[in-house]
Amino acid sequence: MKIVVATDSDYGYIRERDHHILENLILPKIKKKEIYILRNQDESNIGWMRYGYFWDNTPFMNMIWVDELYRGKGVGKQVVLLWEDEMKQNGFKLVMTSTQANEEAQHFYRNLGYRDAGCLLLENEPMEIILTKKLI
Numbered sequence: 001m002k003i004v005v006a007t008d009s010d011y012g013y014i015r016e017r018d019h020h021i022l023e024n025l026i027l028p029k030i031k032k033k034e035i036y037i038l039r040n041q042d043e044s045n046i047g048w049m050r051y052g053y054f055w056d057n058t059p060f061m062n063m064i065w066v067d068e069l070y071r072g073k074g075v076g077k078q079v080v081l082l083w084e085d086e087m088k089q090n091g092f093k094l095v096m097t098s099t100q101a102n103e104e105a106q107h108f109y110r111n112l113g114y115r116d117a118g119c120l121l122l123e124n125e126p127m128e129i130i131l132t133k134k135l136i
Contacts, residue, residue, distance in 0.1 A: 001070075003079050006035035006048070013037070013045050020063055021050070036079055038066065046070045049079045054096050059087045061097040064105075080112055088135040095135060101127040 038047035047066035054060040114131035
């Protein structure tokens with residue numbers, strides 16, 4: 001498995017698959033190196049991770065997606081740990097993410113050391129759990 005920073009050539013892949021980002025934000029995030037592409041040994045894309053900044057000062061993982069075939073094999077963990085390490089190298093002491101309460105992802109993040117920090121209640125949506133992790 002290989003993790004690379006997305007480039008302009010990854011735009012189509014992201015646009016077609018990531019339905020949780022406005023299309024006009026994809027290229028700016030690519031330019032700011034805020035999207036990672038996950039590739040298998042054949043160099044085929046198998047997922048992505050993107051992030052931004054909560055309150056413009058705290059790294060916040062907005063989305064991680066791993067194709068079904070590769071789930072449960074440590075791919076997601078690898079990209080999260082790489083991102084955390086890069087954020088630590090950039091001087092950040094805390095990172096954040098969130099997941100819906102009805103998703104299994106909350107257990108994935110807790111196993112990686114994330115702790116519940118609150119929740120967000122949106123009308124007609126499951127509760128969104130906010131998670132944080134101190135980078136030591």
